Amino acid sequence: MGKVFDAAEVANHASPESCWVILYGKVYDVTDFLSEHPGGAKIILKLAGKDATDEYDPIHPPGTLEENLKPEALLGTVNPDTLPKETPNAASSTAETNEGPPPVESFLNMDDIEQAATKLVSKKAWAYYYSASDDKISKRFNTEVYRSIMLRPRVFVDCTRCDLDTTVLGHKLGLPIFVSPAAMARLAHPAGEAGIAEACRSFGAMQVISNNASMTPEQIVKDASPGQVFGWQLYVQVDRRKSEAMLARINKLDAIKFIVLTLDAPVPGKREDDERGENIIGSMAGAGAAKAADRSADDTPNVDNASGGVGKQLFAGTDPSLTWRETLPWLAKHTHLPIILKGLQTHEDAYIASLHTPQVKGIILSNHGGRALDTAPPAIHTLLEIRKYCPEVFDKLEVWVDGGIRRGTDVVKALCLGAKAVGIGRPPLWGLGAGGVNGVKRTLQILADESKTCMRLLGVEKVDGLGLQNVNTRFVEQQIYDGPSGLESIRSSFRAKL
Numbered sequence: 001m002g003k004v005f006d007a008a009e010v011a012n013h014a015s016p017e018s019c020w021v022i023l024y025g026k027v028y029d030v031t032d033f034l035s036e037h038p039g040g041a042k043i044i045l046k047l048a049g050k051d052a053t054d055e056y057d058p059i060h061p062p063g064t065l066e067e068n069l070k071p072e073a074l075l076g077t078v079n080p081d082t083l084p085k086e087t088p089n090a091a092s093s094t095a096e097t098n099e100g101p102p103p104v105e106s107f108l109n110m111d112d113i114e115q116a117a118t119k120l121v122s123k124k125a126w127a128y129y130y131s132a133s134d135d136k137i138s139k140r141f142n143t144e145v146y147r148s149i150m151l152r153p154r155v156f157v158d159c160t161r162c163d164l165d166t167t168v169l170g171h172k173l174g175l176p177i178f179v180s181p182a183a184m185a186r187l188a189h190p191a192g193e194a195g196i197a198e199a200c201r202s203f204g205a206m207q208v209i210s211n212n213a214s215m216t217p218e219q220i221v222k223d224a225s226p227g228q229v230f231g232w233q234l235y236v237q238v239d240r241r242k243s244e245a246m247l248a249r250i251n252k253l254d255a256i257k258f259i260v261l262t263l264d265a266p267v268p269g270k271r272e273d274d275e276r277g278e279n280i281i282g283s284m285a286g287a288g289a290a291k292a293a294d295r296s297a298d299d300t301p302n303v304d305n306a307s308g309g310v311g312k313q314l315f316a317g318t319d320p321s322l323t324w325r326e327t328l329p330w331l332a333k334h335t336h337l338p339i340i341l342k343g344l345q346t347h348e349d350a351y352i353a354s355l356h357t358p359q360v361k362g363i364i365l366s367n368h369g370g371r372a373l374d375t376a377p378p379a380i381h382t383l384l385e386i387r388k389y390c391p392e393v394f395d396k397l398e399v400w401v402d403g404g405i406r407r408g409t410d411v412v413k414a415l416c417l418g419a420k421a422v423g424i425g426r427p428p429l430w431g432l433g434a435g436g437v438n439g440v441k442r443t444l445q446i447l448a449d450e451s452k453t454c455m456r457l458l459g460v461e462k463v464d465g466l467g468l469q470n471v472n473t474r475f476v477e478q479q480i481y482d483g484p485s486g487l488e489s490i491r492s493s494f495r496a497k498l
Contacts, residue, residue, distance in 0.1 A: 002076065003075065003076035003077075004076060004077050004078070004079050005027050005075070005076055005077070005078050005079065006078070006079050006082040007022070007051070007078055007079070007082040007083050007084070008082065010022055010027055010049055010050075010078060011049040011050070012049065013029075013048065013049055014045070014048035014049030014050075015045075015048070016031070016034060016041065016045065017031070018031055019031045019034060019044060019045065019048045019049075020048065020049060020075070021044070021047055021048060021049070021050065021051075021052045022050065022051040022052060022053065022078050022083075023051075023052055023053050023056055023065065024053055024057075025053075025077055025078055025080065026074060026076070026077055026078070027074075027075045027076050027077065027078055028065070028069060028073050028074055028075065029073050029075055030044055030069065030073060032070070032073070033068065033069060033073070036068075051078075051083055051084075057186075058125075058184070058186040058187045058190075058214060059184060059186070059187070059214055060214070061213065061214060061215050061216045061219070062215075062216060062219070063216065101116060101120055101434060101435055102116055102434075104434070104435040104438045104439050104441075104442040105442070107434065107435075107439075107442050107446070108446070109406070109407070109446060110406045110407070110427050110430070110443070110446070110447075111406070113427065113430045113431055113434045113435075113439065113442065113443060113446075114426075114427075114430040114434075116430075116433075116434040116435075117188065117429075117430040117431070117432075117433030117434040117439075118130075118430075118433075120433055120434060121187065121188050121433040122187070124187070125184075125187035125188055125433065127273045127274045127276070128184060128187065128274050129182075129187075129188070129426055129429050129430070129433075130273055130426075131271035131272070131273035131274040131371070132269075132271060132273075132369065132370040132371050132374070133269030133270055133271060133370060133371055133372055133373060133374040134269070134270055134272075134374035135374055136370060136374070137370070137374050137375050138367050138370035138373070138374050138375055138376050138377075138378070139369065139370030139371070139404075140370075141370075141378050141404075142367070142369070142370055142378045142379070142403040142404025143404035143405075143406050143410075144404075145378045145380045145381065145404070145476060146380065146404065146405075146406075146407070146409070146410040146413055146414075148475045148476045149380070149413045149471055149472070149473050149475075149476055150471065150472040150475075151409065151412075151413070151454070151457075151458060151470065151471060151472075152458070152469065152470055152471060152472060153457045153458055153459070154458060154459035155459070157459030159456035159457070159459060159461075161461050162452040162455050162456050162460075162461055163461060163462050163463070164176060164448060164451060164452060164455075164463060165204075165462075165463070166420075166421070166463045166464070168206060168229070168398065168400075168420060168421050169257065169258060169338055169361055169362065169398065171206075171227070171229045171257060172204075172227065173204050173205065173206055173229065173421075174203050174204020174205065175203050175204060175205045175206075175444065175448055176411065176415060176420075176421050176422060176451075176463050177205055177405075177411060177421070177422055177423075177424060177444065177447055177448070177451075178205060178206035178207065178208060178400070178421050178422070178423050178424075179196055179200060179205065179206070179207040179208060179423070179424060179425075179428050180208055180364075180366075180369075180402045180423035180424060180425035181208045181209060181210040181211065181231075181233035181260060181262070181342075181425070182210055182425040182426065182428070182429055183210040183211075183212035183213065183214070184210075184212065184213075184214050185210075185213065185214055185215075185428075185429060185432055186214035186215065187214070188429050188430075188432035188433035189432040189433060189436045189439075191432065191436050191437050192213075192214050192215045192432075193207075193209060193210070193213045193214065193215045193219075193220045194215055194219055194220050194222070194223070195432060195436060195437040195440060196428050196432065196440050197220050197221065197223070197224065197228075197230070198223065198437050198440075199428070199431075199437055199440035199441045199443075199444060200228070200440075200444070201223075201224065201225050201228055202441055202444075203441075203444045203445075203448065204228075205444060206229040206230070206231070206421070207220075207229075207230050207231070208230070208231040208232070208233055208260050208423070209221075209230055209231065209232050209233060209256070210233050211232075211233045211234055211235045211246075211262070212235075217232060217249065217250060217253060217256065218249075218253065221253055221255040221256065224255040228255060229255075229257050230253075230255045230256045230257065231256065231257065231258045231259065231260050231340065232250045232256050232258075232259055232260065233260045233262055233342070234246075234247070234259055234260065234261050234262065235262055235318045236261070236318070236319045236322055236327065237318060237319055238318070238319045240319075240330070243334075244334050247259070247331075247334045247335050248334070250335070250337070251335055251336075251337065256337070257337065257338070258337050258338040258339070258340055258361065258362075259331070259335055259337050259338070259339050259340065260340045260341075260342045260364065261327075261331065261339055261340070261341055261342065262342045262343055262368075263322065263341060263342060263343040263344070264342065264343020264344075264345065264366055264367060264368040264372050264376075265343065265368045265371065265372040266318070266319075266320040266322065267318075267320050268372075269368070269371050269372040269373060269374070271371060324352060324356070325497075328356060328359060328360070331359075332359055338359075338360075338361035338362070339359055339360050339361060340360075340361060340362045340363065340364060340398075340400070341353050341360055341362075341363045341364070342363075342364040342366055343364065343366050343367070343368060343372075344363045344364070344365055344366075344382065345365070345366075345367055345376055345377055345382050346382065346385065346481075347382070347385040347386045347388070347389040347390055347393075347481075347485070348485075348486050348487070348490060350363055350365075350382070350386050350390065350393050350399070351386075351389075351390045351393060351487055351490060352490060352494075353393075353397065354390075354392070354393045354396040354397055355490075355494050357396055357397055360397060361397055361398060362397050362398035362399065362400060362420070363397060363398075363399055363400070364400045364401065364402060364423065365379035365382040365383055365399065365400070365401045365402075365419075366379055366401065366402045366403050366423070367379070367403055368403075369402075369403055369425050369426065370403070377481075378403060378404060379401035379402060379403050379404075379414070379419075380401070380413075380414065380417065380476065381476070381479065381480055381481075383399070383401060383414070383417050383418060383419060384417065384473060384476065384477060384480050385480055385481050386399070386418075387417070387418065388480060389485045389487065390485070390487060394418050398420040398421075399418055399419055399420055400419060400420055400421045400422070400423060401414050401419045401421075401422055401423065402422065402423030402424065402425060403423075403425070405422055405423070405424050405427070405447070406427075407447075407450055408446075408447050408448070408449065408450020408451035408452070408453065408454050409450065409451075409454045410422075411447060411450075411451045411454075412451055412454040412455060412458070412466060412470075413471055415463060415466045416466045416467055416468060416470045416471045417468070417471065417473070424443075424447070427443050427447075428440050428443055428444075430443070431443035458470050
């Protein structure tokens with residue numbers, strides 16, 4: 001540990017036979033780790049003999065090195081005077097710019113914030129956040145569908161007061177808006193997920209922490225205020241011991257009130273903006289944030305994870321074989337926290353979920369931000385589909401939605417149709433990129449202000465006063481599934497299992 005290396009000496013070890021890297025001023029021999037790396041050996045070899053700190057740091061939570069490398073891999077330190085001078089490059093955390101970020105007060109809407117962030121974050125960060133599956137039809141339609149729902153304002157109603165307070169899973173919130181699980185927040189800003197938590201604390205908003213967060217859950221909830229509500233997103237791993245160990249950690253954190261089991265992306269979608277970048281740091285992410293072995297269920301190498309962008313690498317080791325019959329009982333053995341199922345896109349699955357109460361307390365209607373199956377329905381379609389075929393679902397569990405929220409009017413429309421809470425995924429990341437913690441606060445402030453304005457003009461004082469009487473959905477209803485319900489066979493099958 002005491003040996004000090006020159007950077008030139010480290011550079012001599014840049015082959016599969018002897019592969020060293022510099023991280024945080026320390027020199028590591030990662031030769032033995034090449035064959036185990038979820039992103040494939042090629043990714044590490046691109047950084048072999050170099051200082052990989054800038055590539056590594058925004059992706060990996062603390063403790064990743066210790067978890068993945070043997071103690072003897074640490075060889076010593078590097079003489080900082082021998083390292084190359086820092087120059088702007090494609091992997092830097094911010095793009096080269098002649099001007100600082102604009103004041104957050106100048107942002108008037110989500111588009112302003114996204115445009116500002118696009119100029120400030122690295123190309124790799126932009127590609128990961130912006131990307132969606134195939135032709136991005138679902139991503140665009142997630143937003144466009146809200147424009148097809150008309151509001152029904154009332155007059156001669158005292159609109160002096162407006163209250164956005166609500167209750168979710170029995171917890172009081174200051175906003176009906178929550179932060180959806182979105183990975184790699186430190187790609188946008190060093191404050192990362194903890195910065196988002198700080199912003200949420202200011203508004204009494206709820207945050208669902210991504211399974212692939214760039215900070216540990218302990219770091220993210222460390223400064224939580226009393227009563228601040230967090231959820232933890234779970235991607236079940238092929239190696240169940242990894243998921244069980246993480247659940248054991250989550251069970252010890254009082255601030256985390258529920259588990260969000262993500263189901264809408266059992267395999268990664270084809271995100272071309274992300275893949276075009278041949279994103280080195282994304283490929284490295286499998287070792288840290290996803291913490292997943294590069295093996296399939298039968299312990300054969302998962303070659304699909306050897307290339308691609310950030311999104312593809314984060315799925316390394318994710319189990320695609322989850323089922324109602326097996327997964328929920330397994331989960332019940334490892335946590336007593338309420339379960340929220342994320343990614344339901346049909347009324348049939350919403351109905352099945354309602355049969356698994358009280359373990360399942362809620363569902364999130366979501367198509368993964370258009371990042372999984374392109375042309376999958378927006379959450380609004382599924383919300384209306386449930387209303388059409390099995391409205392009793394709303395009485396049995398809480399229904400949340402996410403995807404495509406760009407305006408406070410979008411939030412209010414979803415609430416009118418029965419959503420208990422409305423999630424935003426990309427906007428907090430763009431807020432971080434545009435202005436750090438204050439950028440996220442500005443994001444929440446804009447949506448809160450717009451939501452209040454909308455409710456006042458509708459003549460509704462409280463969130464629980466919103467309903468179908470406030471919206472006209474006739475245009476959207478033409479697009480809703482109109483086939484057989486399939487519910488009778490589901491009921492028969494479920495009764496047979498009892």
